[in-house]
Amino acid sequence: MRARRSDTRAAWLFLAPDGVGLLLFVAIPTVLALLVGFFHLDAFGNLSWAGLDNFRLMAGDGLLWRSFGITLLYAAMFVPLCFAVSLGLALLVRDHFPGVGAVRAALFLPHSVSLVVIGLVWQFLLTDKTGAVNRLFGLSEVSWLGDPDLALFTLVLISVWFLMGYQMLIFLGGLQDIPREFYDAATVDGGGPWQRFRHVTWPMLRPTSFFVLVTSTINGVAGLQVFDLVFVVTSGGPANATSTVVYYAYQQAFLFGRFGYAAAICALLVAALAAFTAALFALTRGGRFDG
Numbered sequence: 001m002r003a004r005r006s007d008t009r010a011a012w013l014f015l016a017p018d019g020v021g022l023l024l025f026v027a028i029p030t031v032l033a034l035l036v037g038f039f040h041l042d043a044f045g046n047l048s049w050a051g052l053d054n055f056r057l058m059a060g061d062g063l064l065w066r067s068f069g070i071t072l073l074y075a076a077m078f079v080p081l082c083f084a085v086s087l088g089l090a091l092l093v094r095d096h097f098p099g100v101g102a103v104r105a106a107l108f109l110p111h112s113v114s115l116v117v118i119g120l121v122w123q124f125l126l127t128d129k130t131g132a133v134n135r136l137f138g139l140s141e142v143s144w145l146g147d148p149d150l151a152l153f154t155l156v157l158i159s160v161w162f163l164m165g166y167q168m169l170i171f172l173g174g175l176q177d178i179p180r181e182f183y184d185a186a187t188v189d190g191g192g193p194w195q196r197f198r199h200v201t202w203p204m205l206r207p208t209s210f211f212v213l214v215t216s217t218i219n220g221v222a223g224l225q226v227f228d229l230v231f232v233v234t235s236g237g238p239a240n241a242t243s244t245v246v247y248y249a250y251q252q253a254f255l256f257g258r259f260g261y262a263a264a265i266c267a268l269l270v271a272a273l274a275a276f277t278a279a280l281f282a283l284t285r286g287g288r289f290d291g
Contacts, residue, residue, distance in 0.1 A: 030270075033263050033266060034263065034266070034267045034270065035263075036259060036260055036263035037054055037055070037260060037261075037263035037264035037265075037266070037267045038050055038051060038052075038054070038260075038264075039260045040053070040054075040260050041259040041260045041263075042257045042258070042259065043257035043259070044257075050260055054260050054261045054263070054264035055264050055268070057261060057264075058261075058264065058265065058268065063240065063243070063248065064245075064248060064265065066240065066243070067240075067243050067244060067245045067247070067248040068245055070152065070240075070241070070242065070243060070244055071221055071226065071244045071245045071246075073152065074152060074155070074156060074220060074226065074244060075217060075220035075221050077152075077153065077156045078156045078159055078160065078216070078219075078220040079213070079216050079217050079220050081156065081160050082159070082160045082163055082164060082167060082216055083167070083209075083212060083213065083216060085160055085164045086163075086164045086167035086168045086170075086171055086212065087171050087209075089107055089164060089165075089168040089171075090168045090169075090171035090172045090175055091171075091175070091197075091201075093107070093168070093172065094172060094175050094176070104165075104168075104169070104172075107164065107165040107168055108165035108166065108168070108169060109165065110161055110162050110164075110165060111162060111163060111165045111166040115162065115224055115225060115228035115229060115232075116228060116232055118158070118162055118229075119158075119228060119229050119231075119232030119233045120232060122158050122233060123145070123232065123233045126144040126145055126154065128143045128144075128145070128146055129141075131144070145233060145234055145238075146238055147238070148238050148239050148241035149241075151234055151237070151238060151241050151242050152241055152242050155225075155229050155230065155233065155234065155242055158225075158229060158233070159220075159225040159226075159229065162225060163216070163219065163225070167212050167216065170208060170211065170212055171205070171208060171209075171212065173208070174204075174205050174207070174208030174209075175201070175205065177204075178200065178201065178204045178205070182200045182204070183196055183200055186199060186200050210280075210284055213280070214277055214280060217273075217276065217277075218273060218277075221245070221269070221272075221273060222245075222246055222269055222270075222273060226244045226246055226247070227244070227246045227247055227250065230242050230243070230244055230247045231247065231250070236248075236251070245265065245269050246266075246269070248265065249262040249265040249266050249269075250262070252265065
């Protein structure tokens with residue numbers, strides 16, 4: 001019991017710095033930001049009680065609901081695509097071969113660069129007619145960022161490229177935790193690569209897959225790339241085709257001075273994400289997927 005209490009105290013001491021940081025810089029600011037949604041707050045600091053007025057305004061805001069639709073479409077494309085690409089890369093670099101460390105580092109490298117820098121680089125590469133991508137593939141008539149039908153999908157591809165290395169490492173950790181004996185037994189029973197993946201890899205990878213699914217969904221709805229990339233690359237255009245919810249909230253707060261309304265929008269977004277995450281936990285039993 002004495003050793004257990006000592007281990008518990010040591011664990012709390014190690015967790016304390018991170019816990020204090022999360023409390024001061026994440027939890028408290030988040031609660032305060034959500035409370036602002038119940039006030040009228042302008043750019044001059046004038047504060048007055050609004051009650052549910054900001055939330056009522058959202059019902060008739062067509063641009064807001066269009067932004068929600070764009071965000072859902074973005075997430076519907078980004079989450080499965082990034083999941084599949086990351087898992088595929090993890091399977092490719094799972095085994096040791098000459099230069100595997102360099103390959104893993106190269107795939108992770110985009111995630112270590114600022115999204116602002118990435119946005120500026122891709123904006124330069126995708127410039128209409130004069131961009132390197134258009135010149136390289138002879139696509140002078142394609143407007144990656146100026147066509148409302150292509151701009152959002154282009155942002156999805158950039159986001160996948162940015163996050164695939166990070167999620168690849170998460171999948172790689174899950175793959176390396178699978179005992180080698182399971183694969184040997186499946187091989188002895190005559191299982192080929194697909195059978196080993198279906199009956200060994202995929203079931204054992206379910207908790208990791210659940211974590212990646214939840215975090216990538218949050219990233220796809222309210223992550224940095226749905227604001228930073230939009231802000232730097234398209235500014236919500238063309239014709240509001242890439243105006244996500246978080247970018248729309250930014251516009252309401254910092255362009256129009258409607259901080260209370262922006263906070264109410266963010267509160268609705270947080271509530272939607274919390275409901276989705278809770279439902280996913282309930283349906284999958286916390287990623288175990290058992291009955």
